[in-house]
Amino acid sequence: MHKVVVLGTGPSGLTAAIYLARANMNPLVIEGDQPGGQLTLTTEVENFPGFPDGIMGPELMENMRKQAERFGATFERGWVTEVDLSKRPFTLKVEGKGEIQTQALIISTGASAKMLEIPNERENIGRGVSTCATCDGFFFRGKKIIVVGGGDSAMEEANFLTKFASEVRLVHRREELRASKIMQDRARENPKVTWSLNNTPIEVVAGENGVTGLKVKNNETGQEEVLETDGIFIAIGHRPNTAFLGGQIETDEIGYIKVKPGTSETNVEGVFACGDVQDNKYRQAITAAGSGCMAALDCERYLEGSAVHDWSQTLNK
Template sequence: MTIHRVLILGTGPAGYTAAIYTGRANLAPVVIEGNQPGGQLTLTTEVENFPGFPEGILGPELMDNMRQQAEHFGATFVSGWVTSVDLSQRPFRVVVDESKEYLAESVIISTGASAKMLGIPGEIEMMGRGVSACATCDGFFFRGKAILVVGGGDSAMEEAIFLTKFASEVTIVHRREELRASKVMQDRARQNPKIKWLLNVTPLEVASDGSKVSRLVVKDNQSGEARTIPTEGIFVAIGHTPNTDFLVKQVEIDDRGYIVTKGQSTATSVEGVFACGDVMDAHYRQAITAAGSGCKAAMDVEKFLEECAIHVESTGVTS
């Protein structure tokens, strides 16, 4: 079997940037695209905060541009989902769709994190048309509008407070009477005059006017009655799940499922395996920071492979 210099697992801004840089370094990267090529940005309408686009750019267009740039520098793309890996020894072994096997001297993991969704009718259909899972990405589009934030943890409080910079009113919707957020975050939210509360209700359906979100249907958990809440935007803030299920017992992962990297680098607990983007970043989760970490991962890989080559040249022994 062919032993590739570098395999990149996942795409999005991190994976595509890693592919661009490793391609330019003549490492002939092979990119396993996953089941959502381009990552979460493919579900976003307009991206206004990525440098270099003063008028903004559509999320899918930005990801397509990055993919084409990576192909221009020699990256090869493989459709499919990584179902298992063996990182116990080099060359590393990666299995795609339970049947296709790839071997590599190094691996960059950029499988991202998926926003937890409510799983109710209309939610996915209205993504980018009033439903969002990222206040920092989309808050600007809701200037002067009355919107909802669904969730009861620290993330929901942070999103709600941030959104008050733009929205005329932010209502926090939570299915329990008590919040899960820390007291500090609850106090900050309750002290904000723009934030309202709708507690002990369960979201049932996201409804639209045909083109954009117009209301959220909820069930009053006390009375059992359904209520309709008019709104122009719904932000789902119930957390993220890093896509690391296939990495259990392969690399070090923290208690939230994020890959642990060493210091300022993208190196994981396994020599020759690197991680970038949302799969290792629980804090920033922005396209530009993901792209930056993809660049770092590519440079780390290039240095690792150079050091391996020097070792073989000086000792005649493969590492």
């Protein structure tokens, strides 16, 4: 039996683990198939406070993990396939490890960026392929960039990237865009934005030093061509990692966990959510870490309140 289990080891989960461990809560942290979260797929992180010269994403996550371990957090590698949140203690089924029971649960399983799933895409993440303009745009100052997508996120990222790039080309597989009119108008009015609509990306082209182009197929003519670029930003949305919850936690229509405003509390007492799994707006390492702190403090207060309640019940028997 555990006091608290933390699911996920991105900035939110590790921050929660640090706070919980320092409060002598002895958290068990379960790592999924991507320990460290999305930051392990990036190179240099320059916008996390405290590192004036920047820090590599994997190194930042490893430092956070060591800090949590120093205070007593324990880690297990596994994949939670099913949960029972109908009663306390909560029960988690972990692939290859059986069942784990816990008095409280912090969900920080993040959100995965949707990928194009074309050749050479995943192999070049961090070598010119990115899913975060805010994180990586600075590294493409004065260079040509491609943004793939047709929604509001793609328009927003394209406009943002024009602060750095010499040219931003928007590639979308349809002639029509899904983005709202105001977001389309902003992109179309930006002189640095060019368009390749009705073109389907079919392959990332890369050399020894990273991305050099994106091969696309024109949907009308069937003609293929390589669009030269220094970077490709995939902006086709994110998928929150909440399927394993089986609908027991309230989410929005996309799957992001809903929390009570100003807290990390979910609709199930004793279950808290932090990081990108409940944040579809900011999705930054620093905001994730901040929400991890909130979840740990909310969880600590909840467990202390539960302990007082259980003790008073025992005295009254």
